[in-house]
Amino acid sequence: MLNTGDISFMLVATALVLLMTPGLAFFYGGLVRRKNVLNTIMSSVFVMGLASVMWVLVGYSLSFSGNTGGFIGNLDWAAFRNVGLEAGPYANSIPHVLFAAFQMMFAIITPALITGALVERMRFKALIIFIFLWSVIVYYPLAHMVWGNGGLLAKLGSVDFAGGNVVHISSGVSGLIAAVVLGKRRGYNMTKYHPHNIPFVILGGMLLWFGWFGFNAGSALKADELAVHAFMTTHISAACAMLTWVFIEKLKTGKTTVLGAVTGAVIGLVAITPGAGFVPIWAAMITGALVSPICYTFITVVKDKFGYDDALDAFGCHGIGGVWGGIATGLFAKTSINSVAQWDGLFFGDTRLFAAQIVSILITILVASAGTLICLKIVKLFTPLRVTDRDEQEGLDISEHGESAYPSFVGLD
Amino acid sequence: MLNTGDISFMLVATALVLLMTPGLAFFYGGLVRRKNVLNTIMSSVFVMGLASVMWVLVGYSLSFSGNTGGFIGNLDWAAFRNVGLEAGPYANSIPHVLFAAFQMMFAIITPALITGALVERMRFKALIIFIFLWSVIVYYPLAHMVWGNGGLLAKLGSVDFAGGNVVHISSGVSGLIAAVVLGKRRGYNMTKYHPHNIPFVILGGMLLWFGWFGFNAGSALKADELAVHAFMTTHISAACAMLTWVFIEKLKTGKTTVLGAVTGAVIGLVAITPGAGFVPIWAAMITGALVSPICYTFITVVKDKFGYDDALDAFGCHGIGGVWGGIATGLFAKTSINSVAQWDGLFFGDTRLFAAQIVSILITILVASAGTLICLKIVKLFTPLRVTDRDEQEGLDISEHGESAYPSFVGLD
Amino acid sequence: MLNTGDISFMLVATALVLLMTPGLAFFYGGLVRRKNVLNTIMSSVFVMGLASVMWVLVGYSLSFSGNTGGFIGNLDWAAFRNVGLEAGPYANSIPHVLFAAFQMMFAIITPALITGALVERMRFKALIIFIFLWSVIVYYPLAHMVWGNGGLLAKLGSVDFAGGNVVHISSGVSGLIAAVVLGKRRGYNMTKYHPHNIPFVILGGMLLWFGWFGFNAGSALKADELAVHAFMTTHISAACAMLTWVFIEKLKTGKTTVLGAVTGAVIGLVAITPGAGFVPIWAAMITGALVSPICYTFITVVKDKFGYDDALDAFGCHGIGGVWGGIATGLFAKTSINSVAQWDGLFFGDTRLFAAQIVSILITILVASAGTLICLKIVKLFTPLRVTDRDEQEGLDISEHGESAYPSFVGLD
Amino acid sequence: MKKIEAIVKREKMEDVKAALNKLNVNGMTIYQVMGCGNQKGWTEEGMEDLNILPKVKFDIVIDDKMAEKVIDAISEAAYTGDIGDGKIFICSVEQAIRIRTKERGNDAL
Amino acid sequence: MKKIEAIVKREKMEDVKAALNKLNVNGMTIYQVMGCGNQKGWTEEGMEDLNILPKVKFDIVIDDKMAEKVIDAISEAAYTGDIGDGKIFICSVEQAIRIRTKERGNDAL
């Protein structure tokens, strides 16, 4: 039965998740050089249009309607046919359309996350085609496998409260693969790329934090105790991760940076995403506290060794953070918090959930990597992936969009 | 009877609509030259103070209390006398004060929208007096006619879910008239005016989108199915309009711009405003998809021909977009979605709603144009409308407010 | 009993209060010189991590669990032991954890407010230790005294709806004391410190306004009539204060500034905080209208006479504004609006509440000043309070954090 | 040819430009600088940092004969009588080239 | 030694840099300026204010013998044939010092 309190909460949560994409656009936009800021922002903003329309036309249906072999849905709900204002089937106290709208916002931000790995060199046209294909080939299947009726990963018994697999691991891994295929930015290793506007990074990071309450607490689909629990675990994981990141920085470089504080908060949010509605509050603190050393090490040591150019660390933050989050869920989940989990986590002595989590992470990585490679292959049939060297040098704002972000501020680059 | 879910939703929706005005301030502020950004922002921000106080003192009463000839209310609720915390009379599940507060936010953003046509040259004092008068002479009557008990336009059978007439057509038309009276900016046609900070435009546009959920879904006045429906139509119209705008740009200029994407989204939101709670989702997609070609043509072709200087296209976006939205509502509304509409739209074979929509648009245009002319006449009794040529050249931030937005960034203009 | 409408509202209100801290970071960050913006923002942002973790570990317990002599709580709820998802004890329709989360956001923003007095010269390490100590020595006791079971100030019969004493007076006074101890900025009186980015100040101010709805209306702890009432008083006080500030400026300097408009709005919000759920709407208008002349006089006349360097007027705005708010509550509160107040205000002929308000303000000032002095003494055992002269000249972004906010914008300072 | 470098108050930029245009001097290069003279930045509004104020600098390359006229025009337009009015420096330029036409010397100005 | 000051269109910056590098001229100082020539800023895209356009200025101090070559290289790289292509000014420099090594004269370039 519909409940006004739940509808009220889910309407707002949906709006909050939408706001995360502009938040991400500013987070990423501030991190790139001035000559690429508009292209970077556009990469996220344009997805708000593209992925929304695709979702209504086919995406929601492919993700949530019916079940084709555990991998994908069907087209019964294409163009929102049969998606009405009555309650259910996925949430019993809010209109079906509202559930679909909430899920739509996830289908927007996920491909937008990938773009962080690709900035400053990818042709905009290629990016658009890529995101179009990726949504169909990677996102809808994954969403179905994890959240859809009869989905493969859910059947395994693995859990993912708000999208650790579907959103973060999938986007992070895809970003990595695409960054490798795309190649390094001009001047990589010779030059240092400075964020051109750190306040924008902070603004974006803060909007992400704010919106993440909708993302995680909203994944309860009700204004109930579980939503409250997820709210609290989300916040405290972010807070802990911020502290540990800053602490590591202080140890390693002697200086604490605001960029570090915000990065820490964001990966704390990433890490708690799969477990927000499954793990106790103290475990959320551990999850957050440990994600920073894990990602920090990865970004500063491992990444350097391999030498790929994941420009804004989409993989280092969302991929690695998401994997850790999935593992942490397997460690600390409790069925008493949320009976969607069939077993307690490893920490409480049961290995079954943990194993399921590992398997589901591996499957996600597989689907994302294979899917991304296929998408890129197809994109190349239509257009080269990269801009020309000259265009890259001039900056993608001018070369791809004919715009300049702050035309009257002098300063070169 | 009061309902906590509805109150909860409407409190948040009210806050969201308030946030739209700063959103607009940044949208407009980023679009002007650097020397005029503070004046532009101030034009919106100051209205948050002025229109709020006026609303409590007389505005709410004149708009919603009683009925004087179908045109305006009376003063029974002046200073919120008899406006208490019990439910009704306009919304039966939220306190009266909350309904008044929600409506107050509309009375703020509407005059703020007008200022987009007047930037970079209007004397601040003249603007303030103008907005004061305009609220009394144009806004309160229009709000009454459309939404007040016994209002003329409602009686006609025309519908306006969230303010297509009251907010968008009225502000757009008034902006046009005032821009013509005010005259062109210095250097019009000889110089190109560049937006000084496109990320601000994007930030503003995104806050508008976010806030618009409060604006449109909140206009259901309940956290019910209608709110959910309006939420979805709102979002998908914005998404479609973004896609079509970018598509047109690509066709015409070969480049897609982020400014275009954001403009598209905003006019998509404008266009769906009157119909959000009346038209089906597929019709919202059509409404959004068509508003971009309509406005694009208008701004690039018609405007140039007439050669008035609607600086930030308040008319081109809100006026034209609002008119199209009113027409689209007349085409696609269904009584089965919302029985406030007495008839189905033209598309479903009934001409009556369509006719009523056209008449109500024309009346709105008439009231707005005549009212604006009267207001400007009165303003001129007190102060010239424009700053001096010298002040315009120096920029209104310094000349009108003695402030400089970014004093330590070098760069001229 | 849990109520979904109330939970829905309080979840969102909690998120809104969190958003105020980044809002403050931008408000303050825009006001400082470019070379100190990141340090200023970091001072607020880092508190989001620090104060949250402290709150979960000990802060909530010390503030709200049990009662030790009316001054402080105990450690029964440390690490959220016994803080569960059932309703109560402080709010009977939302989970206990949600109440604790809502209060957590207050424990974040309060120390962040202090930093406005200390910018551009305080060593970051010293600031962090200071905030750590101050939370324990000043904030938790004050929160307990005002809102905790058996708290001293509540027993006196004084009231504080959303934190006039706990948040604003305490932070303002502490800021003043710390600013005096810290000493003036380099070049004080010889140089003028310009805000480096006024749009950021506006953005921050607007986010504060938006978030303040959560702060004040949320303090009703329910989506009920009281929340609606507090929403309205909050908004209209801000609006009135904006108008009077701009009016005073116009009288005194002949120019209206957007900085003035935003400052006015913020102090209007400060002033109504203690009385939002106690005073009638008309009294909220008076409270707001008068706070501007009071603070304006203070900042321009009194402050200059004493010559301390409260850099961003944390005391002039939050201290003075908060004191006036507490007094105004003593003047205009009505038991019929909220029976938590035992007596009507002075204006209605009863002196008891007024007396209690004065006493409680004085006690707050005492606790805050003494506590701050003690904290600073302890901090000095670990590290000097100020950066070196050279570091101050170079700017704290580089010297404390090794970062530069906008590295590619040329311009010195 | 001479190069005239004039450092003036920011709010005088438009006046100086107008004065130059009146002399039919259209070629100029303008940029914002920070500076201090004997004024040392103590008293004026608008100072950014101790002792260093934002100014606008004009570079004008001009035929020798015009130099004095230009100097006078700038001196007058930028004058307020207050400390911080600015300075003008003159040095000699050996050659000028207009890129579009490859003209050289006075023709190129 | 000569100082070559070249004011060119913004979009030509990379080309000019490339042309200089080809001549093995690595020392240069670049900044953004606003300017007008006879063009007066009327028609070009990208104008900021009436009659004043953003440009990029290169300062290059160079051995006398190299001067003409550099001028030619810049002229060519910055050329579009449209109004607003820019100008080059040359004046003489008496001394140059490399701070790191205290070298003077041509060695310091």
Next chain:
Amino acid sequence: MKKIEAIVKREKMEDVKAALNKLNVNGMTIYQVMGCGNQKGWTEEGMEDLNILPKVKFDIVIDDKMAEKVIDAISEAAYTGDIGDGKIFICSVEQAIRIRTKERGNDAL
């Protein structure tokens, strides 16, 4: 009179200013530039684009007699021994005018 143009590292700005003040040289014009020398921008922190680094430029017009002292003071203050320390160029200035008083020549400095 001589004009001394010194291009130094950004973080050295305060030191150079202090060194000049110690010599009682108060007149100076400062702006931020981008540049490259033989260093070509490869290794230093803070580089913005391949091969081009932000620097600070000082223009100081000074009495001939003071020139060497100023050069020495700047050389010393800006020295780190690392690549990218910067350069100093000297050229001659024919005239200087203080706008406020119309003083000319050395008096105007």
